[in-house]
Amino acid sequence: MLEEALEHLVKGIVENPDDVKVRARNLRRGRILEVRVHPDDLGKVIGRGGRTARALRTVVTALGGRGVRVDLVDVDQVR
């Protein structure tokens, strides 16, 4: 549910919703939701002073993702 909610929230605010992919990764130190967006949209999902990224994290935490890390990366980034 968390991945789907996060994907919906991000898709609604970017110019290239089809490029949005959310992947959950379970690491030993906890769960990470990795959000991939079109390179042109990375600034948008981060927002001025990280404001949008913070809002996304706040909502994910509220929906039951306490301790879940949300990473925002663009599709060209290799990790």
Place this chain on the structure above:
Amino acid sequence: MTEGTTPAVETSPRKISLTAEDISRLEQEGEIAADYLEALLDIADLDGDIDMDVEGGRASVSVIPGEGEDTAGGDLSRLVGRDGEVLEALQELTRLAVHRETGERSRLMLDIAGFRAKRRQDLAALATEAVEKVKETGEPIKLKPMTPFERKVVHDTVAEGGLRSESEGEEPQRCVVVLPA
């Protein structure tokens, strides 16, 4: 961001007159916001209905407990959070979603489970009390730090009470000062 000191009269909702075009633009904002939020409620399996309105020159959208949900707010309170923290985050995202569709910056006001409505009442009472005290003593009163929404409610109430107010300081420590006549 620094807004400088804005006299409350400029933001008083009664001064705003809207054209039919403005209203339909604001109604459209409400529709986009409602779609965005409704889908979120569905995904999160939260029971809520959405009310739309145009108020004080802004689109206003409220998520209220769904029918048959007799607990006040119930699950929805998760979307409010401590001191409305989650509500502010959702409002921010919802404004961005509206902006994406319309290309215009939105000042849409979101409420969830009556949080802002209640907060508005409490703040109006606090502001009225401050107005009375300032009128009595002739001394300005500085209130505690508040969010932009909270300061707006206080400015409006002070203006209704016949006094002026200003905001000072930087976010998140920005506060309203009620000025003597």
